[in-house]
Amino acid sequence: MGGKHRDSAEIGVESIRVDLPADAGEDEVHATIQRLNADPAVTGYIVQLPLPAGMDEHAALVAVDPAKDVDGLHPANLGELVLGVDGEITTPLPCTPAGCLELLRRHDVPLAGQHIVVIGRGLTVGRPLGLLLTRKGVDATVTLTHSRTRDLAAEVRRADVVVAAVGVPHLVKPEWVKPGAAVLDVGVTRVGTAASGRAKLAGDVDPGVAEVAGWLSPNPGGVGPMTRAMLLSNVVAAAERAAGIA
Numbered sequence: 288m289g290g291k292h293r294d295s296a297e298i299g300v301e302s303i304r305v306d307l308p309a310d311a312g313e314d315e316v317h318a319t320i321q322r323l324n325a326d327p328a329v330t331g332y333i334v335q336l337p338l339p340a341g342m343d344e345h346a347a348l349v350a351v352d353p354a355k356d357v358d359g360l361h362p363a364n365l366g367e368l369v370l371g372v373d374g375e376i377t378t379p380l381p382c383t384p385a386g387c388l389e390l391l392r393r394h395d396v397p398l399a400g401q402h403i404v405v406i407g408r409g410l411t412v413g414r415p416l417g418l419l420l421t422r423k424g425v426d427a428t429v430t431l432t433h434s435r436t437r438d439l440a441a442e443v444r445r446a447d448v449v450v451a452a453v454g455v456p457h458l459v460k461p462e463w464v465k466p467g468a469a470v471l472d473v474g475v476t477r478v479g480t481a482a483s484g485r486a487k488l489a490g491d492v493d494p495g496v497a498e499v500a501g502w503l504s505p506n507p508g509g510v511g512p513m514t515r516a517m518l519l520s521n522v523v524a525a526a527e528r529a530a531g532i533a
């Protein structure tokens with residue numbers, strides 16, 4: 288994923304990538320996190336998820352200095368989504384949910400009073416997105432669905448806006464979508480390897496949905512680039528806070 292570094296260079300932010308060996312243990316991950324926390328040259332960083340199987344992701348996210356958490360996934364920052372229901376949130380927001388909101392706003396998709404069905408309750412997208420969309424000022428009504436939801440198709444059919452973030456290729460079918468609804472395809476799954484050697488990716492939304500939806504955020508090309516934009520926005524905000532400007 289060179290995208291984040293390309294974007295950083297484009298706006299004049301210096302970026303580094305720390306690769307650990309495939310057999311690195313949890314102690315090496317934590318040593319790296321502590322080093323980045325202590326390094327005054329580092330404004331912010333993310334621990335790229337998923338970590339290898341068996342590693343404690345929660346422990347890694349907690350170890351990140353909240354002031355450098357440009358992923359918005361440290362419990363102190365995530366907690367603002369619950370605690371700061373009235374005022375403006377000044378802590379970093381999780382990048383993908385913030386990107387979804389920004390996309391919907393920039394495309395003038397109405398949200399207040401609208402019914403939004405979010406598919407997926409994961410840490411990086413579904414769970415925080417539900418909190419973000421139901422805040423005062425956004426005022427959407429959210430149904431947060433998941434793998435145990437009874438009759439997902441019926442839930443999706445009632446939605447003015449559908450956000451699919453589960454990682455099940457082409458899960459959302461055209462006949463599930465209310466004509467004219469806005470649909471955001473957030474999930475990505477690797478479904479093989481192209482002849483070029485590049486990974487073949489599939490979104491959570493069946494391509495046929497384009498015929499029914501009023502607006503469809505494509506995948507690739509939609510929420511992914513917005514996620515990167517929100518990451519950089521968090522970096523700039525962290526730099527301003529560290530400099531006492533904001």
Ligand SMILES: Nc1nc(=O)c2c([nH]1)NC[C@@H]1CN(c3ccc(C(=O)N[C@@H](CCC(=O)O)C(=O)O)cc3)C=[N+]21
Pocket residue numbers: 288290333334335336337358382383411506507508509510511512513514515
């Ligand atoms: N700590 C952490 N935070 C994350 O935010 C995080 C993560 N771990 N692990 C992986 C997921 C996934 N994710 C993407 C971001 C941008 C694109 C993106 O820009 N995609 C381009 C295509 C990029 C390409 O061509 O390689 C697009 O959709 O057009 C995709 C996926 C962030 N995640």
